[in-house]
Amino acid sequence: MHKNFKIIIWLAVLILGVSAVSAIALNRGESISAMWFITAALCIYAIAYRFYAAWIAASVLVVDETRATPAERLENGSDFIPTNKWVVFGHHFAAIAGPGPLIGPTLAAQFGYLPGTLWILIGAVLGGAVQDMVTLFFSTRRNARSLGQMARDEIGPIGGVAALIGTFLIMIILIAVLGLVVVNAMKYSPWATSTVAATIPIAMIVGFYMRNFRPGRVLEATALGVALLLLAVVGGGWIDQSESLRGLFNHDGLPLAYAIIAYGFAAAVMPVWLLLAPRDYLSTFVKLGTVILLAVAIVILQPDIHMPAMTQFIDGTGPIFGGKLFPFVFITVACGAISGFHALISSGTTPKLLANERDIRMIGYGAMLLESFVAIMAMIAATVLEPGIFFAINSPAGVVGKDAIDAVAKINSWGFAVTVEQMNQLAKDMGESSLFARTGGAPSLAVGMASIFGSAFGKGMLAIWYHFAIMFEAIFILTTLDAGTRVGRFMLQDMLGNIWPKIGRTSWMPSVIFTSALVVAAWGYFLYIGVIDPNGGVNLLWPLFGIANQMLAAIALCVATGILVKSGKSRYAWITGLPLVWLVIVTSAAAWQKIFSDDIRIGFFAAANDLAAKLAAGALPPDKAAVAPQLIFNQQLDAYLTMFFVAVLWVVIIDMLYVAYRRYAGKPVLPLSEVAHEPSRLVENWVRD
Amino acid sequence: MLKRAKHLWHILRQLTGDDAYDVYLKHHEAFHESNIDAPPALSRKEFFKLWQDGKWKGIKRCC
Numbered sequence: 024m025h026k027n028f029k030i031i032i033w034l035a036v037l038i039l040g041v042s043a044v045s046a047i048a049l050n051r052g053e054s055i056s057a058m059w060f061i062t063a064a065l066c067i068y069a070i071a072y073r074f075y076a077a078w079i080a081a082s083v084l085v086v087d088e089t090r091a092t093p094a095e096r097l098e099n100g101s102d103f104i105p106t107n108k109w110v111v112f113g114h115h116f117a118a119i120a121g122p123g124p125l126i127g128p129t130l131a132a133q134f135g136y137l138p139g140t141l142w143i144l145i146g147a148v149l150g151g152a153v154q155d156m157v158t159l160f161f162s163t164r165r166n167a168r169s170l171g172q173m174a175r176d177e178i179g180p181i182g183g184v185a186a187l188i189g190t191f192l193i194m195i196i197l198i199a200v201l202g203l204v205v206v207n208a209m210k211y212s213p214w215a216t217s218t219v220a221a222t223i224p225i226a227m228i229v230g231f232y233m234r235n236f237r238p239g240r241v242l243e244a245t246a247l248g249v250a251l252l253l254l255a256v257v258g259g260g261w262i263d264q265s266e267s268l269r270g271l272f273n274h275d276g277l278p279l280a281y282a283i284i285a286y287g288f289a290a291a292v293m294p295v296w297l298l299l300a301p302r303d304y305l306s307t308f309v310k311l312g313t314v315i316l317l318a319v320a321i322v323i324l325q326p327d328i329h330m331p332a333m334t335q336f337i338d339g340t341g342p343i344f345g346g347k348l349f350p351f352v353f354i355t356v357a358c359g360a361i362s363g364f365h366a367l368i369s370s371g372t373t374p375k376l377l378a379n380e381r382d383i384r385m386i387g388y389g390a391m392l393l394e395s396f397v398a399i400m401a402m403i404a405a406t407v408l409e410p411g412i413f414f415a416i417n418s419p420a421g422v423v424g425k426d427a428i429d430a431v432a433k434i435n436s437w438g439f440a441v442t443v444e445q446m447n448q449l450a451k452d453m454g455e456s457s458l459f460a461r462t463g464g465a466p467s468l469a470v471g472m473a474s475i476f477g478s479a480f481g482k483g484m485l486a487i488w489y490h491f492a493i494m495f496e497a498i499f500i501l502t503t504l505d506a507g508t509r510v511g512r513f514m515l516q517d518m519l520g521n522i523w524p525k526i527g528r529t530s531w532m533p534s535v536i537f538t539s540a541l542v543v544a545a546w547g548y549f550l551y552i553g554v555i556d557p558n559g560g561v562n563l564l565w566p567l568f569g570i571a572n573q574m575l576a577a578i579a580l581c582v583a584t585g586i587l588v589k590s591g592k593s594r595y596a597w598i599t600g601l602p603l604v605w606l607v608i609v610t611s612a613a614a615w616q617k618i619f620s621d622d623i624r625i626g627f628f629a630a631a632n633d634l635a636a637k638l639a640a641g642a643l644p645p646d647k648a649a650v651a652p653q654l655i656f657n658q659q660l661d662a663y664l665t666m667f668f669v670a671v672l673w674v675v676i677i678d679m680l681y682v683a684y685r686r687y688a689g690k691p692v693l694p695l696s697e698v699a700h701e702p703s704r705l706v707e708n709w710v711r712d
Numbered sequence: 713m714l715k716r717a718k719h720l721w722h723i724l725r726q727l728t729g730d731d732a733y734d735v736y737l738k739h740h741e742a743f744h745e746s747n748i749d750a751p752p753a754l755s756r757k758e759f760f761k762l763w764q765d766g767k768w769k770g771i772k773r774c775c
Contacts, residue, residue, distance in 0.1 A: 123775035
């Protein structure tokens, strides 16, 4: 193509992108078309990918396409396999994209659409995608070593231990909060509960099919499973209609939480082929299919966003979670902009498949852009709802009151119109008994998706679309829950194995049961507290998860910055250094407020003291007084946990700065652990394309 | 057209791991034919067991 022509095209993309962002940012009207969001996102991604990511790959990392990757050098036919780049992209994206980018933006919509959207776009192109790409590159140059191993090799043993403990704790909090989201979606909903329950036997059928009936025929088995899942969504509706059957699946939060805990334990000790692996296939297919369907529906329908650009809740008084715009929008959006967890996939897992370093930009940077796009769609699905309805679904009963009339009056007093009749009609359309105080983000996302799908593909099936969306969220939340419990178990076995070697044997059944029970008990505790908390629990757990996840991202960026400095590329160290500084500010500020704020809706200690004072004065109703001691203990525990997270983060930072200082002062540092250059023999492109 | 469809099908099989056994057989032939003492290739069922169990040893899913 002619050079000038290219310049004109990129200028057009730039102008279109700037117009779209301005349209979003400056709109003060009643509503704005969702197409502006899609346009802004695509233009920003295109420019960032073409220029920033390409520059990092070529000038900072200096990817070398003639160099053999670990997949080629260590090929063994099972886990190290040079693989087609689109296939690696698919694996990588499926691994990094979980429920986080759906839930985070939905909750962050309490500030209005603008703050969350801007952070999803800016955070991804300057932070999240850079982190994923450089981690992938450094791990590829180090025989696909994991983040923890790289931290130990490059920075020192403290960094390695910090990464390990950080990963373990974030896993526990993550599983608890995800479990809570599923419980809140199933509460008193026989349709949702029976559909989610049906996914378990369906996964087992698929697992048996792949393992024994037609070994290795993954595609056949998955097709069968997806058909059964769709049947389960429709079948849930029949169960809901049947007076005798619906009682079996109509439960309060606590029994559902116990069921999830029991299920989590069973899934962790059962062989993977029976439940985890087959469910993962189903969830990946359903996830990719639904995301594509949602994108198509948004483009066809071009729905209007009804949420204001910014709500009054930027002052910290929001009903969904307490805290001001800064720093809590960054903590809440979490995975859609930058996620420390991705560094665990980018190191260790994906490099084992990478056929050529040239593909690092597309896989590392590109997959994160796609995840950011998923977050934008979740933001659209949350904000197409009338704000009154959005707050009625997402505000916990502890804030707006248990009674529908009270809740509506409270929400109206904030200036958002909604009526009891409107909510009842909506619940009826969606096939639910009530949609008030369905916290956690999943129900409101499902209502938003159902209204988008319903308008784009026919209004008649709203209830089916709603429960399809719930099934879609639940199935991969449960996959994360299974997989996370299992990984937590392996990590715990590994750690305890240093003390008592026998417990480190992953196949020794007493150890499997003991460590699985410990992991399940840890997240089960937070899940239990979340369920009995009258404020819904999400307001406590999600910020804790956000802080932990951003802390892990900061650790990954620390490792990357340290390696850049050590390789003599200090002048480029800002590409990871700037997002690192920002994350340190955000996580430290959020943690400070969560620990020391006097506001009982933000500060853990303030809330604990307030509750203790009320309990002592006898000012609590009997049902609240009964659970108050547990809630007080939990608030204090959360505060200490937050302190621990921040301490771990600062230890790693100081460790990294010390290494950088020694490098500058000309003192010896740990040598770079990069593997020596070996020419690639995969000269043809057959593997890659 | 047919070629395109075939290519897509091939990618889909790779993505899902449907072709993992074929890849393994190819690898086995290429790396072991020179070695007479090499153990015989695993059956489809044996291979799938190992492959699936190995796949879930580390962190495979996040948030």
